[in-house]
Structure formats: structure tokens, C-alpha cells
Amino acid sequence: MFCSSQPWIARGCNILLALLVLLLLGACAGAPSSAQATTPQATSSSSGNTTTGGASFPTAALQLRTPAFGDSGQIAPTVKVLASADPTLIIQFPLVPSGIKQKFPDATALVTVLQDTKANDFDVVTVDVQKMPPNVKFTVFFTEIAAKPFGHAEYVGDVFTRGDGSGESTFHLITFVAFAADARQSTVQSADQTGAASGIQLEHVGMWFDGVNSARQVLGNPTIPGTPFDGGHGALHAGPQAMTDGQTLPVI
Amino acid sequence: MRILQYTRRIVLSASCLILLFICIQASSATAAIAAPANQQMQVGHVQSNPEAARLLQLKQSGRLAKTVNVLSALPPTTILQFPLVPSGIKQKFPDATGLVTIVRGDRDNSTSDTVTIDVQKMPPNITFTIFFIEIAKKPFGHVEYVADLTTRGDGSGESIFNIISLVSFAMDARNPGTSQDDKEGLTSGTNLEHLGMWFSSLQDAQKVLNDETLKGTIFDGGNPPLHAGPQAMTDGQSAPVF
Numbered sequence: 387m388f389c390s391s392q393p394w395i396a397r398g399c400n401i402l403l404a405l406l407v408l409l410l411l412g413a414c415a416g417a418p419s420s421a422q423a424t425t426p427q428a429t430s431s432s433s434g435n436t437t438t439g440g441a442s443f444p445t446a447a448l449q450l451r452t453p454a455f456g457d458s459g460q461i462a463p464t465v466k467v468l469a470s471a472d473p474t475l476i477i478q479f480p481l482v483p484s485g486i487k488q489k490f491p492d493a494t495a496l497v498t499v500l501q502d503t504k505a506n507d508f509d510v511v512t513v514d515v516q517k518m519p520p521n522v523k524f525t526v527f528f529t530e531i532a533a534k535p536f537g538h539a540e541y542v543g544d545v546f547t548r549g550d551g552s553g554e555s556t557f558h559l560i561t562f563v564a565f566a567a568d569a570r571q572s573t574v575q576s577a578d579q580t581g582a583a584s585g586i587q588l589e590h591v592g593m594w595f596d597g598v599n600s601a602r603q604v605l606g607n608p609t610i611p612g613t614p615f616d617g618g619h620g621a622l623h624a625g626p627q628a629m630t631d632g633q634t635l636p637v638i
Numbered sequence: 639m640r641i642l643q644y645t646r647r648i649v650l651s652a653s654c655l656i657l658l659f660i661c662i663q664a665s666s667a668t669a670a671i672a673a674p675a676n677q678q679m680q681v682g683h684v685q686s687n688p689e690a691a692r693l694l695q696l697k698q699s700g701r702l703a704k705t706v707n708v709l710s711a712l713p714p715t716t717i718l719q720f721p722l723v724p725s726g727i728k729q730k731f732p733d734a735t736g737l738v739t740i741v742r743g744d745r746d747n748s749t750s751d752t753v754t755i756d757v758q759k760m761p762p763n764i765t766f767t768i769f770f771i772e773i774a775k776k777p778f779g780h781v782e783y784v785a786d787l788t789t790r791g792d793g794s795g796e797s798i799f800n801i802i803s804l805v806s807f808a809m810d811a812r813n814p815g816t817s818q819d820d821k822e823g824l825t826s827g828t829n830l831e832h833l834g835m836w837f838s839s840l841q842d843a844q845k846v847l848n849d850e851t852l853k854g855t856i857f858d859g860g861n862p863p864l865h866a867g868p869q870a871m872t873d874g875q876s877a878p879v880f
Contacts, residue, residue: 468814507786510797529811536811541802543750545681555749558799560783563859566808569771569778572856572864611692614814614826617805620825621816 389555426496448472453503456579457594462633464540479637481515484533485626492517493551493627497591499561509561510540514554515572515629518547519604523596524628525616526555528588528638529562532631538566538586541617544596561638564588580638589636595625671867687713689745695820703818703875714744716804720879722757722771722835725775726868734757734793736871738833740880749801751782757835757871760793761846766836766870767858768797768828769808774873778807780828783859786838804880806830820878831878837867 410441448471455467455477481495495515513526524545530537547553563578567585576587594615595601602610602625612622631637690711696702709717722736739754755768766787772779787797809815809827819825836857837843844852844867856865871878 440679445821463878466842505788507797511877538808538810540808541806545749546747557750557801558785559801560785560859563783565783565859566780566810567856568780568808569776569856575863578860581862584856584861584863584866585857610722614809614811616821616826617807618803618822618825620816620822621824 394555407560423615433502456636460579460635462631462635462637464505464633465630465637473502475501475503477638479591479631481591481629482629482632483512484592484628484632485595485601486519486605486628490519490551491516491517493629495593496629497637502560506580508558511557511559511561512542512554513545513591514552514557514565515545515547515593516552518551518553519552520547520549522547522600522604523591524553524593525596525624526557527594527615528561528594529590529592530566530588532592532633532637536592536627538588539615540564540588541615542568545593564638587636589638590633591631591637592627594627598623598625646817685713687711687716689713689716695717696820699863700877701870703873703877705873705875706879714747716742716745718741718804718880720873722755722833722871722874723874725834725870725872725874726837726843727761727847727870731761731793733757734761734871735759738837738873738879742781742804752800753803754796754798755785755787755835756794756796757787757789758791758794760795762789762791762793764789764846766835767838768835768867769835769857770803770809771832772828772830772832773835774832774875774879776869778869780830780880781857782808782830783805783857785817788833811818829878831880832875832878834869834873834875835871836869840865840867843870845866 394435430460450469452467452469453475455461455475465479470476478496478498481497483490483493488494494517495513498512500510508618525541526545528542541558542559543555545553546553565585565587574585575582578587592632594613596616598610598612602608610626613626614622615622616624646866690708692700693708697706705720707719709716709719718740720738722738724731724734728735736755736757740750742748767783768785768787769786770782778829784801785797785799787795789795805822807825807827807829814826816824816826817829818830838854838858840854844850852868855866855868856864858866
């Protein structure tokens with residue numbers, strides 16, 4: 387009523403309303419928009435970096451190189467050394483069904499090992515599986531030999547499969563120079579990819595049923611004997627090997 | 639016409655006020671999410687942790703080393719802490735300390751344990767290897783190489799890795815044998831229930847300890863054999879520490 391009584395007051399009301407709407411829009415947009423408004427203009431340099439007021443951001447992908455990993459004939463042909471950015475070394479290799487081959491012939495596993503060749507405090511191992519027996523726990527071991535009798539072994543972690551038979555686990559541990567040793571026999575040596583090294587090299591990866599009972603159930607065979615491929619819980623309570631790298635030459 | 643104008647202004651003003659209200663509510667909600675969890679969570683009642691209670695019993699009966707702290711963690715987690723003390727570096731670095739923290743989630747549903755090692759006042763800028771071992775002192779017995787730790791210039795450092803630790807064991811599957819695990823009973827292979835740190839390089843050890851007569855040991859991986867130095871830190875216990 388008051389606003390409409392005088393034309394100049396009505397105009398003022400309209401301006402106030404517009405200001406209120408602008409204020410609201412600003413408030414709803416929040417801090418990012420105000421930050422963007424105050425961000426200095428970005429400029430590209432010839433070195434492939436974008437400079438924004440002192441900070442420098444890359445505008446191109448890093449140069450990739452394929453690092454050396456063992457000599458020809460010393461590494462299994464299934465191992466793929468990926469072209470990666472310095473200082474990483476990334477290898478990948480498959481696991482194939484062994485003990486579950488008849489019941490789960492399409493089971494697959496991919497092992498990825500990443501190493502920072504400069505820091506090198508430990509390696510990162512990721513195991514991804516598909517089409518495995520569902521809802522089963524498997525143990526992962528580094529072994530001396532891929533096939534029976536497997537030889538020396540190191541228990542590194544577990545993988546749980548989901549209802550669809552998929553699963554994945556990641557471990558952080560020494561991988562490329564993993565070895566087994568009894569320090570009472572310090573003269574024992576074996577060949578590593580880099581030459582002779584202490585102890586017995588563990589250069590293969592396998593997966594075992596965590597429990598012999600689950601193996602018997604999954605494989606429909608009540609006579610399967612227990613194996614030592616799990617820690618704790620009583621001796622020989624683990625089941626048979628499920629997946630293997632299946633190689634004579636080292637994979638790690 | 640005027641009535642229409644009034645109505646329009648009232649509707650516009652009301653819309654602006656509603657928008658303003660929504661914005662204020664949204665800001666409050668965002669702030670609440672960003673607030674520390676402990677400000678939002680009610681302190682719950684203390685839950686009993688059977689696994690921690692079992693380990694405490696083992697400690698009281700001497701089947702877990704006295705230096706091990708079993709933390710009162712919420713179930714299903716188990717958290718152990720124990721110190722490392724200088725062994726090979728005792729004369730030159732008597733104040734060196736190491737703290738090992740092992741965190742395990744659910745006993746039967748964890749894919750691995752998380753091991754954190756924090757050291758202080760160690761020889762600076764040196765890489766040490768970390769091993770799980772059968773016996774804390776010489777001859778150490780069966781061993782498993784798990785990680786490295788490189789100290790900073792002030793002698794501090796830390797390493798975090800994910801690996802099976804509370805039920806770690808060594809075995810030759812051709813003849814795995816069994817051993818008594820105080821926590822688990824009879825188990826396959828030889829249990830590795832101690833932890834030690836070694837000089838990764840014999841040359842480093844000779845230089846740091848000013849002793850050219852030190853001999854190489856097996857406590858590092860890769861070429862050449864026996865290129866590692868002596869043990870630097872040990873848990874120093876007869877009873878298992880994990």
C-alpha cells in the first residue's frame with residue numbers, strides 16, 4: 387500500500403527486491419563461486435604446465451617408460467610389465483583355476499604388483515578374482531614352486547568372494563624379493579632375478595581354500611584332505627589349492 | 639491492476655524469504671556434517687571384547703610377552719602394542735626406541751592385519767629391514783621379510799604395511815610340520831611370533847657402528863647374498879609378542 391502510494395517509492399521497492407534476489411543468488415552459489423571470481427587468470431607455459439598465480443599444474447600426461455624386470459628367459463611369459471611413469475614398476479599376471487578347474491573352469495584372477503623403485507619400502511599387491519566359488523574365503527601364499535609340492539611358502543593375506551564369485555584384496559608387503567630362510571642356515575642361497583640371493587626365493591603366487599570343509603562342500607568331495615595353507619585354527623585345516631600362476635619361471 | 643502488482647510483490651518477497659530459509663538450513667546441515675564425529679556421537683556403553691580378554695589371559699599366564707599391551711579396543715578389532723629395544727645399536731644408540739602397533743579387524747573376516755612401526759633416535763638416514771622371526775634372539779630361526787623402514791635425518795621413521803601377522807608362519811609344504819601357537823593351539827608350520835629390525839646394508843652398519851669386522855647376514859632380499867648387516871632392534875622377549 388505504502389510502496390504503491392508514491393511512484394518513486396514503488397521504484398525503490400523494486401530495486402530493493404532485485405538486490406535481495408541478487409543477494410540470495412550469491413549466498414546459494416556459496417564459496418566456490420566467490421573463490422572462482424577471485425582466482426587469477428590461468429596461463430599456459432611452453433613446458434606443458436599451467437601457471438595460476440605462482441602454482442603450476444600439469445596439462446599433459448607423464449612420460450611413460452617400461453622398466454626392466456628380470457632378464458629374458460627368467461620371467462614367466464604370462465607376466466606383463468606395464469609402461470608406467472617413473473619411478474613405478476607395475477607388473478600383471480593371471481592366475482588360473484587348479485583345484486577348482488572342473489567345477490569353476492571360467493574362474494579368473496589378475497594379480498597386479500606395484501613397486502616404487504625409489505622408496506621401495508614395500509610393494510603393493512592387488513588380487514582381483516571373478517567367477518570363483520561364491521562366499522568362500524581363500525588364502526593367498528607366495529610359494530617356491532607354482533605346482534605341487536609348492537615348497538617353501540609365505541602366507542600373505544586372504545580374499546573373500548562375494549555372492550557373484552568376485553572379490554579383491556590388496557596387501558602391502560615385500561614381494562619382488564620375498565624369500566624364505568632359516569637363519570640357522572645362512573649359507574643357503576638361490577637365484578633371484580637380480581642374481582644370487584640369500585634364502586629360498588618365493589616367486590610364485592597361489593590361492594587356497596581357507597577351510598577344508600568349505601572345499602569339500604564346494605567341490606562335492608568329502609574325501610579331500612587338509613593342507614597347511616592357512617594360519618592358526620589347528621594344523622592342516624586348509625583346503626586344496628584353488629588358483630595358481632601355473633608357471634615354471636618366476637612371476638614375481 | 640494495483641492489486642495484481644501487490645500480489646506479485648508479496649509472492650516474490652515470500653519466495654525470496656523461503657529461498658533464504660532453505661539456504662540457511664542447507665548451510666547448517668553442511669556444517670553439521672563437517673563437524674567432528676565426536677560432537678555428534680553419543681558416547682556408547684563399553685562393549686566387551688572377547689578376543690582382547692583372551693589375549694589378556696594369555697599375557698597373565700605368560701604365554702604372551704609381558705611387554706605386550708592388549709588395548710581395550712572395541713570389538714571386533716584387536717589392537718596390540720609392544721616396544722622394540724636396541725640390540726646391535728645399543729652401544730651407539732642406547733636411547734633408540736621402536737613401537738609396534740598391530741591392528742586386526744574381525745578374527746575370521748579380515749584379509750590382513752595392519753602393522754605400524756614407529757622408531758625414534760635411531761641411526762639417521764639408514765634403511766632397515768623388518769622381519770617376522772621365530773626367535774627374538776640369535777639364531778632367530780625361521781624368518782619372513784615383511785618391509786623396510788628408512789629413518790629421517792633426526793633418526794625417526796615409520797613404516798605401515800598390511801600383511802598376515804597374528805597367525806604368520808613359515809613352512810616348507812613338502813614337510814610343513816606343526817607348532818604350538820599360544821593363541822591358536824596346534825598349527826601348521828613354524829609360528830613366527832617375534833619381530834626384529836636389521837641394517838639393510840652391511841656397509842651402512844660398518845660405518846654407523848664404526849666396526850669393519852661386522853659380517854654380512856641374510857636379513858635382506860635380493861642380490862648379493864649376505865649383504866645385510868646385524869640386527870638393530872629386537873622385541874627381546876622369550877614369550878611371543880604376537
